[in-house]
Amino acid sequence: MGKKKFLTWSLLLLLLVSTALFGCSSDDGSEEGESEGGSTEEKTLIFGRGGDSVSLDPIAVTDGESFKVTKNIFDTLVNFGEQDTEIEPGLASEWTPSEDGLTYTFQLQEGVKFHDGTDFNAEAVVKNFERWAAGDGEKFPYYGSMFGGYGDDEGHVIESVEATGDYEVVFTLKRPQAPFLKNLAMSPFAIASPTAVEEAGDSFGDNPVGTGPFKFVEWKRNDTITIEKFDDYWVDGEPKLDQVVFRAIPDNSARLNALLSGEIDLADGITPSDAGTIEGDDNLQLFERPSMNVGYLGMTVTREPFDDPKVRQAVNHAIDKQAIVDAFFEGRAEVAKNPIPPVISGYNDSIEDYEYSPEKAKELLAEAGLSDGFDMELYAMPVPRPYMPDGQKVAEAIQKNLADVGINAKIVSFEWATYLEKAANGEADAFLLGWTGDNGDADNFLYALLDQDNVGTNNYTYYENQELHDLLIKAQSEVDEDVRNDLYMQAQEIIHEDAPWVPLAHSTPLLAGGKNVMNFKAHPTGSDKLASVDLE
Secondary structure: OOHHHHHHHHHHHHHHHHHHHHHHOOOOOOOOOEEOOEEOOOOEEEEEEOOOOOOOOHHHOOOHHHHHHHHHHOOOOEEEOOOOOOEEEOOEEEEEEOOOOOEEEEEEOOOOEOOOOOEOOHHHHHHHHHHHHOOOOOOOHHHHHHHOOOOOOOOOOEEEEEEEEOOEEEEEEOOOOOOHHHHHOOHHHOOOOHHHHHHHHHHHHHOOOOOOOEEEEEEEOOOEEEEEEOOOOOOOOOOOOOEEEEEEOOOHHHHHHHHHOOOOOEEOOOOHHHHHHHHOOOOEEEEEOOOOEEEEEEEOOOOOOOOOHHHHHHHHHHOOHHHHHHHHOOOOEEEOOOOOOOOOOOOOOOOOOOOOOHHHHHHHHHHOOOOOOEEEEEEOOOOOEOOEOOHHHHHHHHHHHHHOOOEEEEEEOOOHHHHHHHHHOOOOOEEEEEEEOOOOOOHHHHHHHHOHHHEOOOEOOOOOOHHHHHHHHHHHHOOOHHHHHHHHHHHHHHHHHHOOEEEEEEEOOEEEEEOOEEOOOOOOOOOOOOOOOEEO
């Protein structure tokens, strides 16, 4: 490296350090740079989180860490409420469904620009949906999960998407889909710049271009992602911040220490046992994310001996869920018995959970011809998740429970993206994972995670049941809410009996931030839009 280049890098490093320190000390009250009517200091918020993103192309991923960033780079046609899943205008200012529920006509916002300077219009919407529909479960896993397939697939709900004017789009469906609008509001279905997609090709996930409040600047893998204010953002007065840096700090204690020392402004994945520390510090504030999640142990039903329902039921009896919740959630979670949380319409509270009973577990294992137990691999998450703040410790507790009934579980783990890929490929005997609802509908849990249409995408257990599938499709197409709820209750009875999961907990995820962080509102979906967040 030449000396001139070395000096250039040194200056750049100094500038970056200065910028980072500047962002964390935006409340230092310095008079320099202030003008009449307010400060001209740049405001950089550093958001500490447990893991890195997988991709910044929202349609290509299913993980919350990716959506946490893309939510701020892209917009969707319709939005959720500030802290709920009620539907509000987004890139579409209004919409009209037909009486038979088969067509939706959207009027789009005018004058909206993508970050690359191209226009957002009806044709851009059409091209996004054409791109997604031409994909498959490997490229765009969430599209198939929510719209029943791709292209000419029999189950594909969307018949066509047509531009009927510069700012008018008509969706025609093959059958009514009750959660259709909620699906459109989900992070993966954000609208990307068709020009940027074409130019970047397969590397669009490294060069994302949307219409959102912030535009992409830089991604240092497993370290930071930087986004900066989009001056031409179409919502007046937003964003408030000049820059946001998402910093990956996998270790919970290290992330908390970074918050305490002022290295970061916001911290996701606060361990429940650390809540008291936050609440006792006058310089910090604690945020509770509205609970809409489930943490679970999945068993890959295509792998022996988990292809036997009796073995899966035995594992359900073997695990002391209450002890796990008491030990690792500090009272900020409730034991789960269903794959959906109680806040979701259609929750079946009449389900009788598998009681913790090592003796019953042994009996079932004996009936399955496994009275001597068996060896298995147990995947433990390498990063904290909202539904499970410390997957490693939960795995150790489960390992001990399983040992008590003769099952020898070897705990293994991988880097987060690899972990998800291997689990999705069916390579795990059993794995810890979870789900934060993306649209507040039972369909987003039961169909997305446990229907046979989604094996290998969001259905990591490879569980298939035709009767369940028929119920879930019927529920999707049913517009009467009471009838839908009854169908979902029936679906939970089938899932309980087949037992592809051990539902573990519904948590109340915690975040923390400095007192100078203003207007931050944690969203139940886990994807927080930071457009209105400010720093004092």
